Amino acid sequence: MAEMARRLLLLCWIGDTFEEIERTAHQPPADTAAMIRLAEYMTNAMGVTLPHLREKVKESVTRMLYLLDCVEFTADDIEVNTATALWVDKIKPTFDYSAEVIEQCKQKFEDALTERTEALVSDIEKLKNRVRELDDLGDVNNMAVYVSDMRALRRKLTELEGVTEWINEQEALFKFPISTYPEIHQLQVSTYEIHQLQASIEPFANLFALTLRWQKTLKKWLDGAFLELDGESVEADTEEFSRALQSSGRGREEGRPRINVDDPNPDNLPGPLRICCKTIEQIDAFKTHLPLVLVLCNPGMRDRHWAEMSSIAERDITPDSGTT
Known part of the structure; x- marks a missing residue:
C-alpha cells in the first residue's frame, strides 16, 4: 500500500508538471519582457524539465509492472497510468506551438520597436524645429x-524621455545596441544634469512666465482694490521684476548672448529679446510713478491726510472700496 501511495503521488506530480508546461505555453506574452520569460521557461522545460519527466515516466512504468503481479488495478488506475505515459508524446506539439508564438511575438514587438524609434526621431526633429521658432515669438500681448x-513643449519632452527609456529597455531585452538620443537632453533640463541650454526651452519658458506674472501683477495694481495696496510692497515687487528681467536679458549660454538689452536697435532682435526690452521699458515707466504710489499707498495715511489733499486738488480724492 505504501508503494501504491508513493506511485500515486509521483503520477500526480508528473501530470501536474506537464499541465503547467502546456498551460504556460498557451499564454500569449503581452510584451517583450513576458516573451523573453516565456522563451526562457520553454527552453528550460525542453532541456531540463522534459528529460527529467521522461525518467520519472519510465520509473512509474517500471513500478507499475512490478505491482501488476501483486495488485489488481482499477479502471481509474489504468487510465491515470496510460495518461501519464502518453504525456511525453502529447507535449511535443506544445513546444512547436510555443516556438511559433514566440517567433511571431518577436517579430511583432521588433516591428513596434522600429516604428516607435522612427516616430521618436521624427518627433525630436519636429521639437528642434519648434524650439528654433521660439525666437519668432515677440508679441508682448x-x-x-x-x-x-x-x-505643451515640456509635456512633450517628458513624453519623449519616457519613450526613449522604453526603447532602450526593449533594445536591452532584444540585445540590440542601446540607442542614445542626445537631442532630448539638449532641449531641456534633464533629470540628472543641466545639458546645453542653446537649444533649451527653459530660457524662453522662464522669460514668458516672468513677463506674464509682471503683466498680471501690474493689472492687479492698476485695476484692483486701491485700499489693499501697500506702497513699499509695490516698490519691492517692481524692483524684483526689474532685476529678474535684467538677469534674464543678460543671460548667456556658452558665450552666446541669449538676450542683450544693450542692443542699440531692439526691434531687430529676435522676438524674446524684444519682449524682454519692452517689458523692462514698461517697468521703468511704471517706476516713475513709485514716489506717488509710496505716498498714496502708505498704511499711515489717515482721513485728515486725504482731506488736506482733497482741499489742495479742489475735489474729493478720498479712496473708497470701489477705488482702483
Whole structure:
C-alpha cells in the first residue's frame, strides 16, 4: 500500500508538471519582457524539465509492472497510468506551438520597436524645429499663449524621455545596441544634469512666465482694490521684476548672448529679446510713478491726510472700496 501511495503521488506530480508546461505555453506574452520569460521557461522545460519527466515516466512504468503481479488495478488506475505515459508524446506539439508564438511575438514587438524609434526621431526633429521658432515669438500681448505653448513643449519632452527609456529597455531585452538620443537632453533640463541650454526651452519658458506674472501683477495694481495696496510692497515687487528681467536679458549660454538689452536697435532682435526690452521699458515707466504710489499707498495715511489733499486738488480724492 505504501508503494501504491508513493506511485500515486509521483503520477500526480508528473501530470501536474506537464499541465503547467502546456498551460504556460498557451499564454500569449503581452510584451517583450513576458516573451523573453516565456522563451526562457520553454527552453528550460525542453532541456531540463522534459528529460527529467521522461525518467520519472519510465520509473512509474517500471513500478507499475512490478505491482501488476501483486495488485489488481482499477479502471481509474489504468487510465491515470496510460495518461501519464502518453504525456511525453502529447507535449511535443506544445513546444512547436510555443516556438511559433514566440517567433511571431518577436517579430511583432521588433516591428513596434522600429516604428516607435522612427516616430521618436521624427518627433525630436519636429521639437528642434519648434524650439528654433521660439525666437519668432515677440508679441508682448501674447504671453498667456506663449506660456501655454511652453507647458505643451515640456509635456512633450517628458513624453519623449519616457519613450526613449522604453526603447532602450526593449533594445536591452532584444540585445540590440542601446540607442542614445542626445537631442532630448539638449532641449531641456534633464533629470540628472543641466545639458546645453542653446537649444533649451527653459530660457524662453522662464522669460514668458516672468513677463506674464509682471503683466498680471501690474493689472492687479492698476485695476484692483486701491485700499489693499501697500506702497513699499509695490516698490519691492517692481524692483524684483526689474532685476529678474535684467538677469534674464543678460543671460548667456556658452558665450552666446541669449538676450542683450544693450542692443542699440531692439526691434531687430529676435522676438524674446524684444519682449524682454519692452517689458523692462514698461517697468521703468511704471517706476516713475513709485514716489506717488509710496505716498498714496502708505498704511499711515489717515482721513485728515486725504482731506488736506482733497482741499489742495479742489475735489474729493478720498479712496473708497470701489477705488482702483
